[in-house]
Amino acid sequence: MNPAGNPSMPAGAPAPLDPMSLPSDDSVNAYTFCVELRGSQWFLQKGKMIAYYGSIEFNGIGHGRLDRLVRTSFHSPLHASDWVVAEGQGKMLLADRAFDVNSYDLEDGNLTIRSGNLLAFQPTLALKQSIVPGFLTLIGTGKFVAASNGPVVFMEPPIRVDPQALVGWADCPSPCHHYDHGYLTGVIGGVRALTGIGGTSGEEHQFEFVGAGTVLLQSSEALMAEQATGALPQQAGVPGGQGAPGQHGQRGQQPGQPRLPGQLGDLQRRFGL
Amino acid sequence: MPCSDPISDGYRRCVATFRLQGSRVLAVDMSGDAVKAKNGSMVAYDGQMAFKKMTGGGEGVRGMVTRRLTGEQMTVMEVKGHGTCWFADRATEINLVSLHGEKLFVEAGNLLCTDAGLRTGTHFTGVRGASQGNGLFTTTVEGSGQAAIMSEGPAVVLRVSRQYPLTVDPGAYVAHQGDLRQNLQSGVTFRTLLGEGGGEAFQIRFEGEGLVYVQPSERTTIAGDV
Numbered sequence: 001m002n003p004a005g006n007p008s009m010p011a012g013a014p015a016p017l018d019p020m021s022l023p024s025d026d027s028v029n030a031y032t033f034c035v036e037l038r039g040s041q042w043f044l045q046k047g048k049m050i051a052y053y054g055s056i057e058f059n060g061i062g063h064g065r066l067d068r069l070v071r072t073s074f075h076s077p078l079h080a081s082d083w084v085v086a087e088g089q090g091k092m093l094l095a096d097r098a099f100d101v102n103s104y105d106l107e108d109g110n111l112t113i114r115s116g117n118l119l120a121f122q123p124t125l126a127l128k129q130s131i132v133p134g135f136l137t138l139i140g141t142g143k144f145v146a147a148s149n150g151p152v153v154f155m156e157p158p159i160r161v162d163p164q165a166l167v168g169w170a171d172c173p174s175p176c177h178h179y180d181h182g183y184l185t186g187v188i189g190g191v192r193a194l195t196g197i198g199g200t201s202g203e204e205h206q207f208e209f210v211g212a213g214t215v216l217l218q219s220s221e222a223l224m225a226e227q228a229t230g231a232l233p234q235q236a237g238v239p240g241g242q243g244a245p246g247q248h249g250q251r252g253q254q255p256g257q258p259r260l261p262g263q264l265g266d267l268q269r270r271f272g273l
Numbered sequence: 274m275p276c277s278d279p280i281s282d283g284y285r286r287c288v289a290t291f292r293l294q295g296s297r298v299l300a301v302d303m304s305g306d307a308v309k310a311k312n313g314s315m316v317a318y319d320g321q322m323a324f325k326k327m328t329g330g331g332e333g334v335r336g337m338v339t340r341r342l343t344g345e346q347m348t349v350m351e352v353k354g355h356g357t358c359w360f361a362d363r364a365t366e367i368n369l370v371s372l373h374g375e376k377l378f379v380e381a382g383n384l385l386c387t388d389a390g391l392r393t394g395t396h397f398t399g400v401r402g403a404s405q406g407n408g409l410f411t412t413t414v415e416g417s418g419q420a421a422i423m424s425e426g427p428a429v430v431l432r433v434s435r436q437y438p439l440t441v442d443p444g445a446y447v448a449h450q451g452d453l454r455q456n457l458q459s460g461v462t463f464r465t466l467l468g469e470g471g472g473e474a475f476q477i478r479f480e481g482e483g484l485v486y487v488q489p490s491e492r493t494t495i496a497g498d499v
Contacts, residue, residue, distance in 0.1 A: 016484050018432040031426045031489035050445035051429075051487045053437050095445070095489030098426025 019053040022091050025143060026103070033094045033101045033145050035120065041069060041087045043127070044094060044120035054090015061085065073140075075128040085123075094119055099147040100218075106144070112137045112175075113146055113168030113216075116223070120145040132175060135168070150219035157213055160206040164221035172213035180204045289388060291369055291419040299360045299367050299386060299421045303353070307389035310360055312348035314385060320356015327351050347381045347412065351389065360386050365423040368430075368486065370450065377414040379422050379448035388418030422448050424488035431485045438480045444491030451483020 014029075015021075022028065024036040035042055037056060049058070061070055061083050069085065086092060095101060096119055104111070112130045121127065121144035130137045138144055146152075148167050155161070160178050169175060209215050289303045298316065301308055312326060327349045352358055361367075362385060370377055378396060387393065396413045414420050422428075424447045433439045433453060440458065449455075458476045479485055 014427070014430055016430040016432040018434065019437050028429055029427055029489075032429050047442075047444075047491060049442055050489065050491065051431060051439060051441040051485070053431075053439055056440075093429065093487070095426065095491075098488070098490040101489070 019091050022053075022093075024091070027101065028093065030100050030151075031095055031098055033103060033119070035086070035092045035094060035145075037086065037088050037090055037092065039087075039089060041085050041123050042092075042120055043074065043083055043123060044086055045096075045118065046082055046084055048094050048096050048119050049086070050093045050095045052090055052092035054088060056086050056088035056090050056092055058084045058086055069123055073123045073126045075126060094145060096147040099149050100151050101145060101147050102152055103143055103145045106138060106140065106142060106170075108141050109170060110137060110139045111144075111168055111170040114166070114223075117146050117148060117167050118144065119147050148216075148218035149222040153217045153219060155215045155217060157209040157211055157215060159215055160208045161215060161217055162221060163205065163207055164223055165217045165219075166207055167216040167218050169209060169216060170214045171211075172209045172215060173211050174209060176208050178206045178208040288390075288418065291386070291421060293367060293369060294359065296366050296427060297361055297364050299369075301352075301358050301360065301386065302356075303358065304355050305353075307351050307353035308358075308386055309349050309389055309391075309393070310352055310386040311362060311384065312350045314360045314362045315350075315352065316359045316361045318354075318356060318358040320354060322352055322354035322356060322358055325351045325353070347384065347393075349393075353389075360421070362423055365425055366427045366488075368422050368424060368428045368447075370420045370422060370448075371418075372414065372420060372450070373417050375415075375450055377420060377422075377448060377450045378411050379414060379420075380446075381412045383423050383447050384412055384414070385421040385423045387414055387420040388416075391416040391418045391420060422486065424486065424490075426489035428486040428488050431487060433479045433481060433483050433485055435482065438478060439485055440476045440478050441485060441487055442491060443475055443477055445487045445489070446477060447486040447488050449479065449483060449485040451481065453479045453481040453483040453485070455479050 017028065022034045022036075024034070026034060028034050032050070037054070059066060061074060061081075066085050074083070101119065106125060112132065112135050115134055115136050118127075118136055118138075121138060122142035124142035125138045125140045125144060128137045128139060129135075146167065152167060157172055289301050289306050289308045292300050292302070294300045303320075303322075309327065315322075315324065367385060372391065384393075392415045394413045394415070395410045397410055428447055431439055433451070455477050458478050
């Protein structure tokens with residue numbers, strides 16, 4: 001039962017790995033991913049490296065030498081402090097809080113992902129902040145590594161998903177909110193919305209995707225720690241940017257008070273509650 | 274069944290046999306022999322078992338004082354009896370290690386269960402421990418027999434050889450065995466102070482021949498954010 005040459009490993013235990021037997025740019029197990037660097041570079045989220053063979057250097061995005069690389073493939077200045085560039089020769093293991101880790105290949109494609117779920121990506125991809133706050137979009141050709149709580153499920157639109165289960169989406173043009181309006185109409189619904197009496201199922205609000213593409217879901221509703229996204233440009237027309245207050249359709253809202261998109265308050269106003 | 278370890282001179286030595294039931298529960302078959310386990314980690318047993326708290330981890334007064342002084346504290350119980358006893362702790366993954374006279378270095382918090390015949394002790398590791406936030410010392414397990422160590426997520430076992438030294442994040446380090454030298458590498462530069470560090474300011478470098486166990490998760494360490 002013992003693997004040859006490993007007298008100290010009991011049966012059933014994983015065989016020890018060395019730089020020869022470690023996979024190249026592939027998963028070691030469901031929770032660990034191995035990246036091979038041959039003088040190449042990878043972007044990775046700070047602190048997700050658990051071990052490496054060889055000589056690898058980790059530099060903050062702000063490192064002067066990386067200026068060119070950052071200019072071509074890192075278009076999220078607000079995330080810069082959360083990312084580093086690994087550069088050198090060797091094999092490096094990535095993992096994140098024992099969450100499931102998967103790699104995905106993009107071929108001249110685009111994928112939008114919750115910022116906390118993205119662990120690493122090849123510089124051949126360009127990372128951009130999504131218009132949807134808290135999400136990042138990867139564009140181009142290359143490999144990236146993402147973490148999820150439980151295995152990832154791929155779904156085809158049209159589909160409505162629970163906000164906490166959403167990891168990301170590829171090629172879908174229409175991420176939008178969906179509310180079960182019927183639940184909040186009528187007298188009983190009004191009382192419920194105002195007082196909470198009668199209880200809610202907790203599933204009145206979903207994200208809706210239609211069109212051609214793929215939606216990525218995790219099999220739990222535990223969210224990854226959100227990475228700080230920094231402040232958005234103070235500009236009119238930028239969602240979440242709070243630029244130019246009181247310009248369009250924000251009547252009745254106290255100026256300066258931040259409001260989540262799709263907050264229940266909107267609904268109540270919609271129904272004249 | 275537990276007495277399945279025939280020794281060449283004809284005696285059959287009764288040794289507790291460790292096996293994993295799933296990846297998060299350890300089953301130990303015993304026939305009159307004993308194991309040392311983390312206090313309170315028993316989840317079930319069948320047969321006759323006696324649980325006794327071992328003050329100072331069964332290392333005597335000297336060991337007890339050492340552990341108290343070094344902060345590498347373990348609360349250990351001795352489990353003795355006939356039958357099967359199951360151990361688990363906070364649904365962490367369990368890894369079995371067989372020792373044949375060599376030494377296993379493991380963080381006290383990651384040690385679940387050992388054969389009663391294995392000696393445990395404390396070992397000075399130097400500054401590495403400090404960066405890990407769990408003191409300057411680590412626990413050693415020595416002798417012949419089996420031990421079970423815990424990790425958050427299944428541990429990856431990495432071989433270190435002369436031509437392939439290994440560098441590990443202190444927060445992901447669980448245990449190591451073999452003839453390894455370790456030293457702390459610090460990548461703290463003025464950039465770290467500016468908040469533009471590489472995120473991996475402290476690393477442990479292992480050189481020599483042996484095995485290192487790392488977990489796919491990082492403990493919160495002092496070095497975690499720099």
